[in-house]
Amino acid sequence: MPRDHKPSGPLDDVSKAIIEQLQQDGRRSYAAIGKVVGLSEAAVRQRVQRLTESGAMQIVAVTDPVEMGFARQAMVGVRVVGSIDPVADELAAIPEVDYVVVTAGSYDILAEVVCESDSQLLELVNEKLRTIDGVVATEIFVYLRLQKQTYSWGVR
Amino acid sequence: MPRDHKPSGPLDDVSKAIIEQLQQDGRRSYAAIGKVVGLSEAAVRQRVQRLTESGAMQIVAVTDPVEMGFARQAMVGVRVVGSIDPVADELAAIPEVDYVVVTAGSYDILAEVVCESDSQLLELVNEKLRTIDGVVATEIFVYLRLQKQTYSWGVR
DNA sequence: AGTGAAACGACCGTAGA
DNA sequence: TCTACGGTCGTTTCACT
Numbered sequence: 001m002p003r004d005h006k007p008s009g010p011l012d013d014v015s016k017a018i019i020e021q022l023q024q025d026g027r028r029s030y031a032a033i034g035k036v037v038g039l040s041e042a043a044v045r046q047r048v049q050r051l052t053e054s055g056a057m058q059i060v061a062v063t064d065p066v067e068m069g070f071a072r073q074a075m076v077g078v079r080v081v082g083s084i085d086p087v088a089d090e091l092a093a094i095p096e097v098d099y100v101v102v103t104a105g106s107y108d109i110l111a112e113v114v115c116e117s118d119s120q121l122l123e124l125v126n127e128k129l130r131t132i133d134g135v136v137a138t139e140i141f142v143y144l145r146l147q148k149q150t151y152s153w154g155v156r
Numbered sequence: 157m158p159r160d161h162k163p164s165g166p167l168d169d170v171s172k173a174i175i176e177q178l179q180q181d182g183r184r185s186y187a188a189i190g191k192v193v194g195l196s197e198a199a200v201r202q203r204v205q206r207l208t209e210s211g212a213m214q215i216v217a218v219t220d221p222v223e224m225g226f227a228r229q230a231m232v233g234v235r236v237v238g239s240i241d242p243v244a245d246e247l248a249a250i251p252e253v254d255y256v257v258v259t260a261g262s263y264d265i266l267a268e269v270v271c272e273s274d275s276q277l278l279e280l281v282n283e284k285l286r287t288i289d290g291v292v293a294t295e296i297f298v299y300l301r302l303q304k305q306t307y308s309w310g311v312r
Numbered sequence: 313a314g315t316g317a318a319a320c321g322a323c324c325g326t327a328g329a
Numbered sequence: 330t331c332t333a334c335g336g337t338c339g340t341t342t343c344a345c346t
Contacts, residue, residue: 010225019224022217026182029339041340043314056223059215061178062307067212068175069166070309075231075259075266092304100304103231105297110231114309141261148248148256151218153226153270185322196332201323203330 011056014039015047019057022048023152026059062151065114072115072142076129077107079137084108087134096124107139118142167212170195171203175213178204179308182215218307221270228271228298232285233263235293240264243290252280263295274298 011019017037021028030044037044051057065073080087084102091111092100099112111129115121121142130138167175173193177184186200193200207213221229236243240258247267248256255268267285271277277298286294 011223016224019217019219023219024216026215026217031339040315042316042342045340046313054223055220057217057219059182059217060180060307061175061182061213061215062218063175063179063213063309064211065309067167067210068172068309073257075257088301088303097304098306098309100302101229101231101299102301102303103297104300105295107297109303110297139261141259141263141266143257144260145244145258146256147244147258147265148253150254151216153219153221153224153254187322197323198325198333199331 015051018044018047019051020152022057022059070114070116072118072121073146074113074115074121074143075141076111076113076125077139077141078109078111078129078135079106080108080134081136082134084134087132090132091129094124094128096120096128171207174200174203175207176308178213178215226270226272228274228277229302230269230271230277230299231297232267232269232281233295233297234265234267234285234291235262236264236290237292238290240290243288246288247285250280250284252276252284 014037018033021033021036030048031041033039034041034044039047048057052059065071078087078091088100088102088109091097091109096113096115097111098114099110101110102108103110113121113124115124121140125138125140129135170193174189177189177192186204187197189195190197190200195203204213208215221227234243234247244256244258244265247253247265252269252271253267254270255266257266258264259266269277269280271280277296281294281296285291
C-alpha cells in the first residue's frame with residue numbers, strides 16, 4: 001500500500017494547527033477547529049480534504065494490540081544477501097507484519113510483527129520470514145512493554 | 157503518556173466490525189457504520205465511546221513525517237546497565253522520540269526518533285540519548301525507506 | 313482560497329424496553 | 330445494552346469575493 005504523494009509544498013502554520021487539533025481528536029468538528037485556528041468551517045474542511053488527498057495526513061482508528069487479542073509483538077531485524085527490495089516487498093505482504101522499514105546499519109530491514117502468542121510468533125519467523133529468498137539472518141526483539149507511542153511530531 | 161487501560165474484556169464481532177470501519181475512515185458517520193454492522197446510530201456511538209474511553213481504540217490524525225518537515229527517521233537500539241525503567245522514562249520524555257519499547261534481546265530498549273536532518277539526528281543521539289544515566293551503548297538504524305505502515309491488524 | 317447562508321444530515325441527551 | 334425520538338449543532342452546497 002504505497003502512499004500517493006502528490007507534490008504539495010511545505011505546510012503553513014494554519015495547516016499545522018489544524019493537524020495538531022486532529023492529532024488530539026480525529027473527530028473534532030471542522031467548526032470547532034475553525035474557531036481555534038481562525039478560519040471558517042468550509043475553509044478548514046477544504047484544507048483537511050487537501051491534506052488527506054495529498055497523503056500528508058490521514059484520520060484513522062488506531063487500536064491497542066493487546067485489547068484486540070494480539071498479546072505478543074516483536075521487532076525483527078533482518079539481514080539480506082543480494083537485493084533488498086524484493087525481500088521488503090515479501091515482508092510487507094505478510095498480514096502479521098505491520099511495519100517494514102529499509103535501514104542502514106547492522107540490519108538491512110526492520111519489521112514489526114503482531115501475533116497472538118509466542119508460538120505464533122515463532123512459527124511466523126521460522127516459516128514465513130526466514131524462508132524468504134535472500135534472508136540470511138534474523139534477530140527477534142520481543143516486546144516486554146510498550147512505553148510510548150505518539151502520533152504527534154514536535155508538539156507536546 | 158501511559159494508556160488508561162480499564163479492564164474491558166475481549167471484543168465481540170460487532171465492535172471489531174466497527175473498528176474496521178473506522179480504520180478505513182476515522183470520520184465515517186455513526187449512522188453509516190450502523191447500517192454496515194446492523195446497529196442503530198446511538199448504539200454505535202455508545203460503543204465507540206466505550207472503546208475510546210477504555211483505551212482499546214483512538215481516532216487520530218497520523219501524518220507523513222516527510223511532509224511535516226521531518227525528513228530523517230531512525231530506530232535506535234539502546235543497551236542499558238542497571239534498571240531499565242528510568243532510562244525508558246527519560247527516553248519517552250524526549251519530544252523527538254515518538255516510540256519507545258522495552259525489549260528482550262541484544263538491546264534493552266528500541267526507540268524511534270524523528271528529526272529534521274542528519275545533523276539533528278546525530279546531535280540528538282550524542283547529547284540527549286547517550287548522556288542518559290545507565291545507557292552504555294546505542295546503535296542507529298537510519299531509515300532509508302518506509303515500506304509499510306498499517307494501523308489495521310489482521311485485516312486486509 | 314476564502315466567506316456566508318440555507319437545506320440537509322449527523323450527533324447528543326433522555327426515556328423506555 | 331439496545332431502540333426511539335426531538336432538539337441542537339455540524340456539514341454540505343452554492344453563489345459571491
